[in-house]
Amino acid sequence: MLIQERETTRNWQPIIQQFEAIAGKNNVVRRKEELLVYECDGLTSYRNRPDVVVLPRTTAEVAAIVQVCAQNQIPFVTRGSGTGLSGGALPVDGCVLIVTTLMKQILEIDLENQRVVVQPGVINSWVTQAVSGAGFFYAPDPSSQIICSIGGNVAENSGGVHCLKYGVTTNHVLGLKVVTPTGEIVDMGGSLPEMPGYDLTGVFVGSEGTLGIATEVTLRLVKTPESIRVLLADFTSVEAAAATVSDIIGAGIIPGGIEMMDNLSINAVEDVVATNCYPRDAVAILLVEVDGLEVEAAENTKRVEAICLQNGARHVRIATDADERLTLWKGRKAAFAAMGKLSPDYYVQDGVIPRTKLEYVLKTIAELGDRYGYYVANVFHAGDGNLHPLILYDNAVPGALEQVEELGGEILKLCVKVGGSISGEHGIGADKRCYMPEMFSPADLETMQWVRQAIDPQTIANPTKLFPTPRTCGEAAKPSASQAFAGVDRF
Amino acid sequence: MLIQERETTRNWQPIIQQFEAIAGKNNVVRRKEELLVYECDGLTSYRNRPDVVVLPRTTAEVAAIVQVCAQNQIPFVTRGSGTGLSGGALPVDGCVLIVTTLMKQILEIDLENQRVVVQPGVINSWVTQAVSGAGFFYAPDPSSQIICSIGGNVAENSGGVHCLKYGVTTNHVLGLKVVTPTGEIVDMGGSLPEMPGYDLTGVFVGSEGTLGIATEVTLRLVKTPESIRVLLADFTSVEAAAATVSDIIGAGIIPGGIEMMDNLSINAVEDVVATNCYPRDAVAILLVEVDGLEVEAAENTKRVEAICLQNGARHVRIATDADERLTLWKGRKAAFAAMGKLSPDYYVQDGVIPRTKLEYVLKTIAELGDRYGYYVANVFHAGDGNLHPLILYDNAVPGALEQVEELGGEILKLCVKVGGSISGEHGIGADKRCYMPEMFSPADLETMQWVRQAIDPQTIANPTKLFPTPRTCGEAAKPSASQAFAGVDRF
Incomplete structure (x- = not known):
């Protein structure tokens, strides 16, 4: 097995020590062999090894990790189950990969108000399993529902077979607790369908990891049809x-x-x-x-x-x-x-x-x-x-x-x-960002970038994803030579 | 009839000339007696006379007017039919009031794809009237539906009797053409229910005139039930x-x-x-x-x-x-x-x-x-x-x-x-901004303000609305002495 070495100029040791103090030694991954599993998501033709992987368990741990990243201008990429099909969780060069798989608690089930609160690592199908006995279900059902995480669903605004009638993820997320890329903890939305002020929940859902990390998600439940x-x-x-x-x-x-x-x-x-x-x-x-x-x-x-x-x-x-x-x-x-x-x-x-x-x-x-x-x-x-x-x-x-x-x-x-879109439910990620100008004018994309800059002034949250850099299609939108592996069979 | 005079330090003459060149002489209102009708919206206990009123007819005219405002740092307030109940269209001191009542064209009816495109001054009930013969309706139905405008509905994310089943305005707006507070023309969303990138449409709906002016609105139609x-x-x-x-x-x-x-x-x-x-x-x-x-x-x-x-x-x-x-x-x-x-x-x-x-x-x-x-x-x-x-x-x-x-x-x-909200469908406007900290933490409100600043760096679009200034309840959140009139009977 050949693992390519990449130059890194950062001295990771003091950073790692901080991560270990925050999340525990066992939850910081640094060995190259262990990092291999995090090289790609469901878009297996794009690969890149993260420098460090951290697996936090709580909102406070996520905030502390992101604060370390922000203080040191270290890019971070968030990963749930890694089933995404557009490379949204593909590590970027020199990044910390923050993996939510240990955040798998269903925090609250409130059947009277038809909602649940979950951590981002909770698997999509667990939500329905937890409430189906009482006659409810969670509607968005991507094909990967037995393995994909709610946090990933939020990032990609996932759909599924039943979204024709019931809508996609954004129609089912009432509120979010988010760690912003500056390390602040912010509540967006709440437990009601509509809230005053800007609908930041709506912007966050589908933002593909570029606006921070959702650490608690309040989901709407639907009554199981007769x-x-x-x-x-x-x-x-x-x-x-x-x-x-x-x-x-x-x-x-x-x-x-x-x-x-x-x-x-x-x-x-x-x-x-x-x-x-x-x-x-x-x-x-x-x-x-x-x-x-x-x-x-x-x-x-x-x-x-x-x-x-x-x-x-x-x-x-x-x-x-x-x-x-x-x-x-x-x-x-x-x-x-x-x-x-x-x-x-x-x-x-x-x-x-x-x-x-x-x-x-x-x-x-x-x-x-x-x-x-x-x-x-x-x-x-x-x-x-x-x-x-x-x-x-x-x-x-x-x-x-x-x-x-x-x-x-x-x-x-x-x-x-014909008046359609370059993505239905898989997201833009690393794969399709060069096609964004096919759908949006420079002014449209710039307005989105203003919002990104407002929330992430250092552009450390999943940089190079979602938006085209440079703004037209071309080599820049493709994975770099060191990133691109053609398939699993190379190993 | 007593009309209070207010000091103004701005030399309006060159600005007025530009507005007249853009919108035509007849569509710029400057006489005090004529300005009176624009002093308040449906929240009649708050009153303030605008310095100038302009009534544009097209997106290009709106953009040109806003550009003049931006170049001269003049605050502007947008007004539809003026039926709002939270003072969202209440003029602020020294402002230009941009009134959309001449923008009343239904631009496109596409029954096959169940959508219409309208200008913001189109009255809510006109939409259903235009499509009911073909078996469709526009679902959000505020009590004021025979007089309120779609642009105002978008600003306030209006509800109505049928929103229990069909959802509020944000669930029915597919896309927007927006003039941002910097005078740029931006498309948000489109004609499909979901689009990649940030959901700016969702942020704009309910932003109460603080993020610009919607000049075209693409609405979803619903089949009339049997x-x-x-x-x-x-x-x-x-x-x-x-x-x-x-x-x-x-x-x-x-x-x-x-x-x-x-x-x-x-x-x-x-x-x-x-x-x-x-x-x-x-x-x-x-x-x-x-x-x-x-x-x-x-x-x-x-x-x-x-x-x-x-x-x-x-x-x-x-x-x-x-x-x-x-x-x-x-x-x-x-x-x-x-x-x-x-x-x-x-x-x-x-x-x-x-x-x-x-x-x-x-x-x-x-x-x-x-x-x-x-x-x-x-x-x-x-x-x-x-x-x-x-x-x-x-x-x-x-x-x-x-x-x-x-x-x-x-x-x-x-x-x-009890876990609820300070506004269901009337908005925050001038009336309830001092209660925002009851619902949102300082970090939550700050994140919204970041987004506002990103889109409106000079804070000229409906300033002093929606967000508390200063951040706690008190005199500052109430109308100033010159603004507050207790009722219509004073005239």
Whole structure:
């Protein structure tokens, strides 16, 4: 195993001593071999070793650590479970990585007011587990929900299957305790849906670690619906499936979620998990979950079924009990993992388009894939127009990653061109900052930077992330040679 | 008619000439008599004459006007329809008042993507009128909706009866074009529910004119529900009505709105508009609107009726058609106006409490009223715990306003004490800034001020509003002697 050495000019010893005094010797990681696990997050093609890792347990410890960083102008990057897909938790050169995995307490459960207060290292699915017995759930459900942390969800404003009806993370965070990059402890929001003054909670959610560290998060709980049904409809054209999505929403129905999978994804999934209910010859399938009162779910199921059939669905299968629902969802949940069967590597994009442009954009993505010579599978949140094109490639082929990144960029530009966005739920991070000027004018970006400078005058919180430096696309936005490792197989 | 003269040291002539060149001679108001109408907003107890009023028509004109202000360090205050209840549009000394009433165009209606783009002077109810034929509505509906402007709604993050289910203004603003206090034109958000980067739209909504002027607002439209029913339930105790509210929400039902009126309000309303359906001997009534699919509304109506009866409601009357619904709502809509029958003046408070504290807080408000010797009527959004205590008094009695303001302050402190907020939907403005430290620590307020300074480095946009100056309650937070007029009858 080869570990590249990087020059460091800082004398870390006095800093380390302070960190050890704050967090305890066991919670400061300094050995190179141990630092390896923190080199990347879910965006494994970008890697960089942090100089030090600290694992605090309390708000006070986080504040003390950040104060040391601020006094010494040391950049810090915050990391939760490290499942992010845009490199938000990728260490920057010479940084301290502050890892929240020891901050995993659910601090308060207040069912009467439908809220919980958690530490940032609490895993997303633990929240629902803690309250489901009382008839509640926590709505945002990224695919990684059994491993991703609430703190990471807050940083990236995570979405998920059910965000069509219930909204993304920002719609479910009532309040935050935050350690700012100057080491101050600040409360944002509170336990009420609306508070006077500036909505700093809203700015913090989705700020990708650039405005400080959330050390307590107050989350809104939602009542578990009385009834949930899932419909699986299969189509012989993408057009028909796309039109069905538009028609469902146009009819005023807001399903819990509407997911689409294309033929490539269907076959990958059937090869791997054999649901035996996704027809291998379908060009596209839709999974539609409707929920609410029993009467409401029954009525909406009828309506959705009719709309699917009107648009030429060959079959509509309806799951009413929990087991059947699980069977229908099983393939969708396994879709990303199943791509491993088709290709040694894949690159997942995350763009948003207006729902009405689905048909055109999917067709154009296929054409782009043909032009570049790569298969692109599509498994995505069709109801919100949140695409996840998966570009299949082999990292061992020299130059393939660069081509795939270029193709990914073309897809993002296409999203922006039709009035969409370069990110739905995975964030900008290190990966997509060079595309920010595609969406925002220099004045728009400058206004965001003013806010960043106001909260982090030394720019030590996750520097080089989110915003383009310099402001146009180019080499600067790509990882430096010392940062870039092409894949896990190099080790 | 006595108009107090105030010393001004600024030579306005060259500034006026620039304004006239930008907006046209007819759209610059300078004559004292004409300036009188702009002296106050809906908080009529605070008055101050602006030095100049300008009425721009376009984003470019607004930007040019603000640039003149910025170059000359002239404070500016923005005003929509002037219906605000916290003095947000109250002119500050030596200011230019920028009035948006000529910016009343609906710029774009995009039903396919369920959104509209409007200028800030567009009246709230015009939006629904423009799209109701196609089966859509704009959800936030303050009582002043037939006169208040969207720009004012954005500034104050306005609510309304239907915000229990549909959320307040911030949940319905997708994007903004903003002229910042430095005169730059910036786009915030867009036409999609979520955008990457900092959520500046969220910060701007509710910033009460301190971060610039919204010149275009992209609003989300909601599908009109298939069925709407209204229930009127009358109770012999506040406790029973309050418990009913908690039980409805606790059962997982989210009505369109739940409004409560107490005996004082009921009788005022029956005296004035004679609905003949609010029982005069009821201690409290609830108006509950349920909506959704026909089957869903029918089912929820049954459930709500049962919950009301279980909690001891004497009668439950149900309106299913539009006329009947209008009859039941008529009294609620006229409630504030009807207070004029009971008392020459009233002072309306706007606090929020956790729903579970309704009973305790209403009892304590009554005790506070007794102690101060004033009647307090309660007409409010019970479902969100958004209280509107109306303190009845006579402004002609010397010292009455001061006493009433003190009583209002006690009510706000009570709201904060039980975990609530000093403002639900009316904003902080000039009226409640001295109570901000009741809710926020010095570090919390300082962080907000950092953001303000970042966007408005000269603090010329609505200075002295929203934030306490100095930071504790006291004389400084009250209007200056030259500003304070006790009532309209002085003229």
